[in-house]
Amino acid sequence: MADTEVMAALAALEAHRVEIGHHRIADLFAADPGRAQRLSLYLGDLLFDYSRHRITDATLAHLIALARAAHVEEQRGALFAAECVNNTEHRPALHMALRNFSGKPVLVDGRDVMPDIFAMRDKLYGFARQVRDGTFRGATGKIFTDIVNIGIGGSDLGPAMAARALSPFVKKGLKLHFVSNVDGADLADTLEGLDLASTLFIISSKTFTTQETMTNAQSARARITSVLGEAAVGNHFAAVSTKLDLVGKFGIREERVFGFWDWVGGRYSLWSSIGLALAIAISPEHFDDFLRGGHEVDDHFCTAPLHENIPVLMALLGIWYRNVWDFGSHAVIPYDQRLARFPAYLQQLDMESNGKSVARNGASMAMATAPVIWGEPGTNGQHAFFQLLHQGTDVIPVDFLVAAEPIAADSHHHQMLFSNCLAQAEALMRGRSRTEVQALLSKQGLKQTAIAELAPHKVFPGNRPSSVFLYHRLDPRMLGRLIALYEHKVFVQSAVWGINAFDQWGVELGKELCSGLMPFVDDDQTDTSRLDPGTAGLIEYRRKLIAG
Helix, strand or coil, X not given: CCCHHHHHHHHHHHHHHHXXXXXXXXXXHHHCCCHHHHCXXXXXXXXXXXXXXXXXXXXXXXXXXXXXXXXXXXXXXXXXXXXXXXXXXXXXXXHHHHHCCCCCCCEECCEECHHXXXXXXXXXXXXXXXXXXXXXXXXXXXXXXXXXXXXXXXXXXXXXXXXXXXXXXXXCCCEEEEXXXXXXXXXXXXXXXXXXXXXXXXXXXXXXXXXXXXXXXXXXXXXXXXHHCHHHHHHXXXXXXXXXXXXXXXXXXXXXXXXXXXXXXXXHHHXXXXXXXXXXXXXXXXXXXXXXXXXXXXXXXXXXXXXXXXXXXXXXXXXXXXXXXXXXEEEEEEXXXXXXXXXXXXXXXXHHHHCCCXXXXXXXXXXXXXXXXXXXXXXXXXXXXHHHHHHCCCCCCXXXXXXXXCCCCCHHHHHHXXXXXXXXXXXXXXXXXXXXXXXXXXXXXXXXXXXXHHHHHHCECCCCCEEEEEECCCCHHHHHHHHHHHXXXXXXXXXXXXXXXXXXXXXXXHHHHHHHHHHHHHCCCCCCCCCCHHHHHHHHHHXXXXXX
């Protein structure tokens, strides 16, 4: 359970909510013409506009008091000092070291890990350049035209999301593919039409034992050997793993194995060798820019005062709505088709990190934790779920992300896209009253009876909060900034809630049960009587379906 200081700060926020609950965001703007400028922060060319929230200066003061009650600054210090913030797995969380350009050492158990990071990065960049320039080729001498990354979770979502986001920077003639689902259709559909002689597979699994990943990896290996022979494995596979013995047995040479460390969690691993496919695709130089964008946010997070700290304010606004207003979900809407996978990436980052009902000390939580994170690109979402955002019974805070200028896209299209983003943020805030609806319908010539019948359906309640992230262009550096902002937001929320953001025990039980059920699924003669009746019934019915 949360400590008394935090609960007292939350109680003060609850009382404050009652006090200002009748205020409308539009009225706050009307009373304060400088509100948009005051409630905006900059990080380079990135603007974080949080003016369209149900907050006043007093709200912000209460939220900062909550952060201090939770000792956020001290917990931030512990994170960057490589203390054991992941207390259930007895290790630090140091993904920030992977993007550390400060020149300062990062000590783990008294040892500077930066030389190891630089050495592994140099090895990764060297291999990436060999693939890009054709020095390293397939078994028949063909240059690689397709790269298939096989992983799951952070080993898939991160590179897949980033490769889509940074597609204008991908080397011409090179295509990236990502396989994660153990459903054989994922691998089959990916390999359909590919020339295996010019295809490189990257197997991303720290332990080289992940069920889904290794099942797909073995199937991919079988395809290569059936077409090119056993000896071709060494030319068509690389691995991101720490288990050299298992990788060696698979047939991958040590010089094509790239590791990372146990203080890098899976959902934070894109900054590590897990980014190999991305580094090959966009070049080591652009991957370096990506890392530097993350480092810029680390520096901002560590040095900016709490009231001027973008990830801190993102986190506190989220807590304001989750714990005080009881809003259960949060939408992320990028007005950028290339960021289509960004909401899914954030789902894992946020919900796997903070989807906990147990505090760091093992006690049951006394407050709600992670909201449901979801979203799709605009403008597609406007023709799908925006109905719910505007007129649904639940209030859902929204993050809008949009660039000022497109990369490799039509500028006229982008003007329409940008206008839609601004319009949606304004519509959510402003809404449309019944009086306004009636006047509009009357102007259209409708009779009073028709107006009375139709008006309720066209009312928009408004007063629905949103943030806008506006930046010049979506390039590698900006993508690095955006990811790191959300990473630190998640950490700050975990600090306030008193939970460990860096373990994920909730994914283990299903894996264990799957292993136990496989013999019953594999062999239709295995007795299912000792299974629970629901599971046994489903297995028996599957057997009947297969038997015809």
